[in-house]
Amino acid sequence: MSKEEILEVKNLSTTFRTERGDLKAIDGVSFEVYKGEILGVVGESGCGKSVTSQSILRLYDEKYTAKYDGEILLDGKNIFDIPLKKMQEIRGAKISMVFQDALSSLNPVLKIGDQIMEPLRIHQKLGKKEARERTLEMLRLVGIPAPDKRIDQYPHELSGGMRQRVMIAIALACRPQLLIADEPTTALDVTIQAQIMDLIVDLNKKLDMGVILITHDLAVVAETCSRVVVMYLGQIVEEADVNDIFDNPKHPYTLGLIKSIPRLDGDPNERLYMIKGTVPLLNQIPNGCRFAPRCPYATDKCRTNMPELKAVSPTQKVRCWMVEE
């Protein structure tokens, strides 16, 4: 089965200029997203998940704060070659994004209908009447009851789950090829989280788009994603199908993450595994393998030489010396 590639990230690095010097938040990240799949990006806070996603949309100010390297290919064209002004034609139309906190991402003084209409009017140049029709259709699609009433309400009149549905409606209004969902359910209750994740899975199938799901919740990944990228300190340490990640993790960091969460079907008398230490700061990146100081299997080689991300099977790539030997 050949899969249609939507987006290819090649050797992406994002460097921030700060008072304390340049900080490389992402260092040489490469992955692909295919049509119709949900790609999970996992890792702890500060490992570069969100920076990766925001770099794909070039959301950081390139003049003063950030510097990008590498390539991001959308339909074979490098996003970094497009003039910044033309980026508007991609954001929201071809690639769109859903953020974590729906309340602060929605404009509190605009009716939700107007906010969903905005991308339709700008990108697809629809008239008012047509745009309203499409907006009602979108509200129905994301499962908001009584759409003709809700369309004229303000964000504060909706519950957290509803707001996140509106965010998804805005993101999908122009039928993008790729949806980036950055921790879309972190602020929500489990019952609402389940509904929103079901909606994302359902729309992913219905609209045949690619989804990048950024999350720190491995349980959500296990239930929704088809492929997973594990990040640590700005690098990909493992990439594999979801079953391989959980059944056959090769990188000690992936293994540590999986073992450290309590599982519903786990034994409560067994102690939880602990990854020792914490994620280092970006200006204290260790030599050699970045995970070596926290890794239980680290050798002298790990502390001096950086391993490459290497394929161990057609679907699994790992950045670890143990696997190479």
Next chain:
Amino acid sequence: MEEKKVVLSSEHVSQFFPIKNGFGQVVNYVKAVDGVTLELHEGETYGLVGETGCGKSTLGRTLIRLLEPTEGNVVLNGEDISHLSEKEMRKYRKEVQMVFQDPYTSLNPRQKVGDILMEVLEIHGVKDKDERMEIAMKMLAKVGLRPEHFYRYPHEFSGGQRQRVGLARALILNPKVIICDEPVSALDVSIQAQIINLLQDLQKEDKLSYLFIAHDMSVVKYISDRIGVMYLGHLMEEAETEELFSNTLHPYAQALLSAVPNANPHEEKQRIVLEGDLPSPINPPTGCVFHTRCPYAKAICSEKIPVLKSVNEKHKVACLLYDKDLNPDAE
């Protein structure tokens, strides 16, 4: 079976917050907690779960007497502490302590960690400064921090370390009960595991009782001996952990548990999706508060209020489906 010692209990505790109009007259109440009865045994962990706004944190705060209950009694070691004054409360404060959710805002940023810990001791009558310092140092070691951390400010710590400081502050008076209000939900998974393990080690050492308030089911299942499920200020179901997960009785608890994701990609789950939104605690539904969203609701559910009743020795549920006294059609 050996009778377990109850250290802290609530008897029909209600917490109503008044809503006032522009003239300061009370026009209505937010019924945050409504008639909750529960018991915390010595050395056990009681997990309290429920969605946002179900009153679990308010109940926690009432049990520690940060709030005075509107109705009902809070009993600590056999003594009713529900209406004691601030001053009278002071000697009981040693017994029950709290760990808060957000380790960033629950520590005073202008106090050094050592001072945060020693202040507690000073208030509770340890007069000698050297003694205070010695106890604080021991406490730091106990929660896995180093002596030099004594002289540091909270901002110099990571989230996990700050939560350790919060724990040290709670433990320094040798309490019997600790109320943990979402102690790990702001932490990364690897740090979360460290704190959970620490909580369990401390419990074994000192025979502590925890009231563990959280919304993450897998964590609650892992750490708790018994679990209570709350909805809209009411305790709907209470059971021993294994029993609750293997034999969930209340329709709300069934829906809540079915929504919990499990870190196992091979598992296909049937979800029970609840219709509608959480009703407002200002005007809760009549009868059973859950009947507006319950898939099994019958006419009787909107008339009679179910009470928490034992179905077996490990399991209590407040639902008319199982209550033959109130509902003649029950199973």
